[in-house]
Amino acid sequence: MTPMPLIFAATCDIAGKVRGKAFPADQLEKRLKRGVGWVPTNVQITCFDSIADSPFGSLGDLLLVPDPACDVKVAFGECPAEHFMLGDIVTLDGAPWDFCTRHILRDALDRLHRLSGARLFSAFEHEFQLKGTGQPNQGFGRGAFERQRALLETLMGALKQAGLSPDSVMKEYGPNQFEVVVAPEIGIKSADQAVILRELTRSAATHLGEAATFAPILDVASVGNGVHIHMSFRDDEGAPLTHDENGPCGMSKLTDAFAAGVLRYMGNILALTAPSVVSYERLTPHRWSAAYNNLGFRDREASLRVCPVTTRDPASVARQFNIEYRAADAAACPHLALAAVVHAGCQGIEDGLSAPAATQEDLSLLSPAELGARGFTRLPKTLEAALDAFATSDTVRGWFPTQFAQVYLAHKRAEIAHLADMDTDAKCAAYADTY
Numbered sequence: 001m002t003p004m005p006l007i008f009a010a011t012c013d014i015a016g017k018v019r020g021k022a023f024p025a026d027q028l029e030k031r032l033k034r035g036v037g038w039v040p041t042n043v044q045i046t047c048f049d050s051i052a053d054s055p056f057g058s059l060g061d062l063l064l065v066p067d068p069a070c071d072v073k074v075a076f077g078e079c080p081a082e083h084f085m086l087g088d089i090v091t092l093d094g095a096p097w098d099f100c101t102r103h104i105l106r107d108a109l110d111r112l113h114r115l116s117g118a119r120l121f122s123a124f125e126h127e128f129q130l131k132g133t134g135q136p137n138q139g140f141g142r143g144a145f146e147r148q149r150a151l152l153e154t155l156m157g158a159l160k161q162a163g164l165s166p167d168s169v170m171k172e173y174g175p176n177q178f179e180v181v182v183a184p185e186i187g188i189k190s191a192d193q194a195v196i197l198r199e200l201t202r203s204a205a206t207h208l209g210e211a212a213t214f215a216p217i218l219d220v221a222s223v224g225n226g227v228h229i230h231m232s233f234r235d236d237e238g239a240p241l242t243h244d245e246n247g248p249c250g251m252s253k254l255t256d257a258f259a260a261g262v263l264r265y266m267g268n269i270l271a272l273t274a275p276s277v278v279s280y281e282r283l284t285p286h287r288w289s290a291a292y293n294n295l296g297f298r299d300r301e302a303s304l305r306v307c308p309v310t311t312r313d314p315a316s317v318a319r320q321f322n323i324e325y326r327a328a329d330a331a332a333c334p335h336l337a338l339a340a341v342v343h344a345g346c347q348g349i350e351d352g353l354s355a356p357a358a359t360q361e362d363l364s365l366l367s368p369a370e371l372g373a374r375g376f377t378r379l380p381k382t383l384e385a386a387l388d389a390f391a392t393s394d395t396v397r398g399w400f401p402t403q404f405a406q407v408y409l410a411h412k413r414a415e416i417a418h419l420a421d422m423d424t425d426a427k428c429a430a431y432a433d434t435y
Contacts, residue, residue, distance in 0.1 A: 008084035009036050009066040012101055012195045014411060015047040016275070016333045016435070018084075020064060025083065028066075035065035038089055043099045044411055047276075047331070047434045052414030055403060062097055063090050070192050072162045074200060076154070076207035084199070086192055098401035101335035105188055108342040108399070115349050116254055118233040118241050120342060121322075123184035124194035124334055127172055127225040128201055129218060131211040131432065134176035145171040148178070148210075155180065155204040162200060164193050174223035184230060184322075194227075194334035214330030215431040216279045220424055224282030226289055227330050229341060230307065232322040233258075243321035245314070249297045249306040249358050250321060259295060259323055260355040261348020262304055262341055266293040266327060267379055268393040269340040271386035275412060276331035276435075277419055278428050280382050283327060285364035290327035292376050297358040303327045303379065306358065327379065331435055343399040387412055 007028060010020035021036040040056035070086035089100035096103035112118055130148070138144035145152070148171075156166045165183035172179045180201065182193060198214055205212035217224035232242040233254060244252040251259065274283060285291045288300045296302020305324040309317050328337050347353075356375050363376060371377060380386035387409055390396060397405040419427050 003080065005080070005083065007031075007066070009064050009087050010084050011038075011064055011087060011089055012333045012335060013045070014043060014099065014101060014333055014336060014408060015045065015415075016331050016336075017045075017047055018195060018199055019045070020084070020087075031066055032068060033065075035063035035087065035090070038062040038064040040097075040099075043407060044414070046411060046415045046418065048415065048418045048430065050414055050418050052411045054410075055407065061092055063092065063094075064088075065090055069189075070196070072196055072200070074158045074161050074203070076158070076203065079207065082203055086195060098404065099407065101333045101339075102188060102192075104400065104404075105191055105335040105339040105342075108339040108346070109187055111346045112342055112349075115346055116233070116241075117235060118254060119186055119236065120190075120338075121184050121186055121232045121234050122190040122338065123167075123182060123230045124190060124197070125179065125181050125228040125230065125324075126194070126197060126201075126214065126330060127174075127177060127179050127227070128212050128214045128330075129174065129178070129225060130176040130205065131213055132176065136175075138171060139173040141171055144176075151204060151208050151210060152178070154208060155201055158200045158204055159197060162196055164196065172223075174225075175219075177223065177225065184232070186234065188335070191334040191338050198330060213432045213435055215428070215435040216274070216276055216329040216331055217282045218428050218432050220281045220428070224287060224289060225329060226282065226326065227328045227332070227334075227337075229325040229328055229338060230322045231258075231325065231341070240318040240321070242323075243318045245317075248355065249295075250317075251306065251323070251355070254349065255323060256355050257349045257353055258345035259304055259348070260353035261346065261351070262325065262344045263293045263295060263348075263355060264353060265344040265347060265393070265396055266303060267377060267386070268389045268396040269344055270327060270380055271383065271390040271412065272340040272408075273325070273328040273332050273337040274386070275383070276329070276431055277383050277416060278424075278431050279329050279331060280380070280386070281424065281428070282329065283379060283381075285362070290379065292363045292371070292378055294359045294363060294376055295355050295357075297360065299358070299360065300326070301362075302359065331431065340396075340399075343396075347395065347399075383412065383416060 066085035290303030
């Protein structure tokens, strides 16, 4: 018997999970046109495989159409190659479906281009941990890196084979924690590659007898795993638009307005960028994550950071200059998280906002009144509070399709209900198993 090669048509859904359906590889040309069957209520499968209340019930049919630009085929050792393709969910008439996360991101990117003529150039920086016990006392250590050299070299090779541009990988501060970075890309491609990176990291670990997790936090007494989204802007010819040496912290007028919008609406979009119950165990002061809606200049405690450049050449500075959104983790679908951030930035551009001065202090020492007087707020401290902040903003709900807020809120409340009887350690363990 000869095994039949299969291709997995995939979507990264609003739970941040990659789901789909496989088809014989020799049907590829047909599937690029006709896709595979999909069901509307699949959108309500939570990360724990419960099904939230769905407005679709058992009705309706959709198609998941693979995108040849997202074709990933990677072989690990002697095993059959893993072959999957990210795709778009469309109606039977071929129209984009409102809950396709790639479609939602395209809408946000189109809005940015209409408003400013800019195209987003972005990259996702990921932290993950290997489950089990690692070498102790090895923060940024060479010893722990060497212990996992085979895995890390396998991962970087897999990323390159999949068409990504690996940048760096290192042993992070936390136990068995690593960070992997790929080069930035224009438009939707960076979010596609974030999905691919997560899948290949888990696959590389599995093939070498390890288990990798991107869960936001495994132990509240230790560090968490974040996703940092680096963003800059280019015009249609590829010229940089992000930097102005005379602007605040070196930001151009476009960047300043975009940053101001992100800061203004950060509390309202947090449920989309940090969407798990345990995300809020990480988003606390002094974890080098994000706890306030502040702009920081080279400050890794800030939720939005102006990043350093490593050159003095003006042309190189302009191309390297970027801002970093730090209030995100890998429980979020990359497409949905990036769409939320871009829409917030677009609102800042549309409303002509200016970002507040960058902070250079410990905001946790200020009272709520002192924070408010300077335009800062403590970000929501729980997923429930973050969902309320999302639900009560007409502006933010208006960025998304008509039913999106209803569906998303029901989805996340079902996730919360699944965890209701667990203590914090059990909740962390549940997310470690699913992400």
